[in-house]
Amino acid sequence: MxxxxxxxxxxxxxxxxxxxxxxxxxxxxxxxxxxxxxxxxxxxxxxxxxxxxxxxxxxxxxxxxxxxxxxxxxxxxxxxxxxxxxxxxxxxxxxxxxxxxxxxxxxxxxxxxxxxxxxxxxxxxxxxxxxxxxxxxxxxxxxxxxxxxxxxxxxxxxxxxxxxxxxxxxxxxxxxxxxxxxxxxxxxxxxxxxxxxxxxxxxxxxxxxxxxxxxAYPYVTPRTERLLASIDAYGPTLQADILDRERSGDRVLIAGEHWTAFVPFAARWPIEVHLMPHRHVPDLAATDEAERAELASLYLRLLRGVDRLYDTPTPYIAAWHQAPVHERRDEVRLTMQLTSPRRAAERLKYLAGSEAAMGAWIGDVPPETQARALRDAIEGVEL
CATH class of the missing domain: 3.30.428.10 (HIT-like)
Known part of the structure; x- marks a missing residue:
């Protein structure tokens, strides 16, 4: 067809x-x-x-x-x-x-x-x-x-x-x-x-x-505006450099031919995972056949691994951050960011005074600790 x-x-x-x-x-x-x-x-x-x-x-x-x-x-x-x-x-x-x-x-x-x-x-x-x-x-x-x-x-x-x-x-x-x-x-x-x-x-x-x-928004979202400001401050290779640094570090969860999943250096949430393509693409529409084929299985492994951390399914938001439609598409790279407030089997992180009112985050779990737990959980996943 x-x-x-x-x-x-x-x-x-x-x-x-x-x-x-x-x-x-x-x-x-x-x-x-x-x-x-x-x-x-x-x-x-x-x-x-x-x-x-x-x-x-x-x-x-x-x-x-x-x-x-x-x-x-x-x-x-x-x-x-x-x-x-x-x-x-x-x-x-x-x-x-x-x-x-x-x-x-x-x-x-x-x-x-x-x-x-x-x-x-x-x-x-x-x-x-x-x-x-x-x-x-x-x-x-x-x-x-x-x-x-x-x-x-x-x-x-x-x-x-x-x-x-x-x-x-x-x-x-x-x-x-x-x-x-x-x-x-x-x-x-x-x-x-x-x-x-x-x-x-x-x-x-x-x-x-x-x-x-x-x-489909009529504006560029606040989170992406913050990213554009960071790119202005650092340079157009910001996200490529982040990926290169993470791929050589100890927070990698899954390393495929076309995608890498990792816990970010400054994770805000008790469970936070970023998934990025190795090639610069601004959005999902720009991915190629090989990238989509690998993503189908790699993303399932990641999500099932997150669910294996505890005895019950993990609540999360899986957010596909894409470049703005009309600008900066050669600088903003497609990134999936998964976040969960679950900090223990029966405990959640609630956004209270500092985070909710001031946007000043306090991490509950060291990113390296969570990366080790997630790697162990992902290793047991079968598709």
Missing amino acids: QQTEPGILDPRIAVRRSTLADGRELIYFDDADTVLGTERAVDARALDPRPGTAEMRQDPLTGDWISVAAARQNRAFLPPAEADPLAPQTETNPSEIPSTYDVAVFENRSPSFGPDLPGWGESTDAAASALAELRAVGLDRTSPSHGRCEVVCFSPEHEGSFGTQTVSRARTVIEAWSHRTAALSALPGVQQVFPFENRGRDIGVTLPHPHGQIY
Whole structure:
């Protein structure tokens, strides 16, 4: 099967497009070894109109933009399995996805950003002008929360995570992330694309269904702005030099041909792992066939190793930091940063006074100690 979809490299993975009853986009990604047919059911629900695009307000003390998205108050909260909104639809469960699937991506019903986009098309000059305007600081500044928020379902099963999937399914999700990164980066007004997975109730997850999300922001996020400032202070080789230093040190967890996972020198969280490609690529869409093939198995080993630290699954945020869409793409390298507040079997790190109020972090576990524990756990992983 010859693919013409953006970002897809594995020609065995079919992409099937559909539309939900209220007009939201739905895309199915079929595994290379899928047992599914080619037909997909139509979403015949009667749905309310989509909520309007939220408003962003600027905090003049930091320059940060806050999207005030009140529609998110209505999203599902820990529903029973028979009412899982991410499972395939049945007669008794009018969920978000009409057909059974391998991997499915759809526009969030209660988005933080979007669904509206600015009207100036794909003009790079307009994108640069909009970004400069958003970086200015003033009082009572507002702006539409343009962009898009998507849900990425890793499996039709009710419970699980990325780490519980097969290698074939992991590759399908990676292709879906790459496809959506390419497509969302081309939308007017989008300045950064962020795939991520929240896992576990202790993180705040309200659906146990194995899934992640993708945010397409109308600005460059504060975390990336801090990275750009560090690159300005150090030089354009900052992330390449960090990777070279870590690969020769004692905090490496997995060293592949194309990727290395390590505990960073100044880890903030009790469990913190960074995963970087050896070649400079700005985002998932820029990875090649060999990098994606290795990532599918290496990333599973990493996540399953994190789960083997304790007798119960580890809560985490897996965040794929990608370069801004319109700037600094030759300096900002794709990096997955996994963080967990779990500092012992029955203890969590809570962000209190110093961290929450001042952003002044105190580490609970020496990074070298955690690296040794994680290496031991990863060695016992079987795929």
